[in-house]
Amino acid sequence: MLNKYYVGAKHIGAAIARRGDPAGTAYAVPTMEDAIEQAKQTIRNGEAECLVIVKIVAVVRREMPITVDVIE
Numbered sequence: 001m002l003n004k005y006y007v008g009a010k011h012i013g014a015a016i017a018r019r020g021d022p023a024g025t026a027y028a029v030p031t032m033e034d035a036i037e038q039a040k041q042t043i044r045n046g047e048a049e050c051l052v053i054v055k056i057v058a059v060v061r062r063e064m065p066i067t068v069d070v071i072e
Contacts, residue, residue: 008054016059028056 029035032053039051059069 005057006054008056013059017061 035053061067
C-alpha cells in the first residue's frame with residue numbers, strides 16, 4: 001500500500017513562495033480531471049513512465065512563527 005502523504009519537492013514550495021498563491025506552480029490545475037488529462041498527455045509525449053496526481057493540502061511557510069495554511 002502506498003503512503004498517502006509526502007512533503008512536496010522544494011522547487012514547488014519555492015514557486016508558491018515567489019507567487020504567493022498556494023496553487024501558483026506551473027503545473028497546478030483546478031480539478032483532478034484536468035490533472036489526469038495533463039498526466040496522460042505528459043506520458044503520451046514520452047516525458048514520463050508514471051505520474052501521480054497530488055493535492056496541495058497545506059502550505060508551511062518560514063515566517064516567525066512558522067505558519068501553516070490548510071488548503072480546502
